Amino acid sequence: MRTAYDLSPLYCSMIGADHMAGMLESALNGAASRDYPPYDIEKTGEQAYRITVATAGFREDELEIVAQPNLLVVRGRKAQAPNADRFLHHGLAQRPFEHRFELADYIVVRAAHYADGLLTVELEREVPEALKPRRIEIRTPATPAAAISRLSPAGRRSQKAA
Numbered sequence: 001m002r003t004a005y006d007l008s009p010l011y012c013s014m015i016g017a018d019h020m021a022g023m024l025e026s027a028l029n030g031a032a033s034r035d036y037p038p039y040d041i042e043k044t045g046e047q048a049y050r051i052t053v054a055t056a057g058f059r060e061d062e063l064e065i066v067a068q069p070n071l072l073v074v075r076g077r078k079a080q081a082p083n084a085d086r087f088l089h090h091g092l093a094q095r096p097f098e099h100r101f102e103l104a105d106y107i108v109v110r111a112a113h114y115a116d117g118l119l120t121v122e123l124e125r126e127v128p129e130a131l132k133p134r135r136i137e138i139r140t141p142a143t144p145a146a147a148i149s150r151l152s153p154a155g156r157r158s159q160k161a162a
Contacts, residue, residue, distance in 0.1 A: 050121070075096070
């Protein structure tokens, strides 16, 4: 049974949220296609995340990670096994896969590791300095006496001499 979600309230209450609603809608609709291979997403720090994909049976050279702005794509393409006819039962799923992870703004890939059939991708939020909150000093209009007291020592000497 498929449930339809009405996301129109997001459009009227949040300016510029149309792309977020589209991402949410595609996530809700495409959840079933992301069953293979299984993966975990965990928060490892205040601004750090880890995605772990179970890629048993794949070699490192059969896996690909592509980072784009606001998107991380993890693909696996198994090379054709030359002795496929030897198997009486082939229970290990080795079909090609592609996982697409929508990333929030300023999430960057820090590293990727492959060990024991697990592909691990380390992510971190890296907000540019220009976009971080900063405290702004509030000033009042300066009187002439206050303006003189704020001058450097060299500036005071030149005003006294004048």
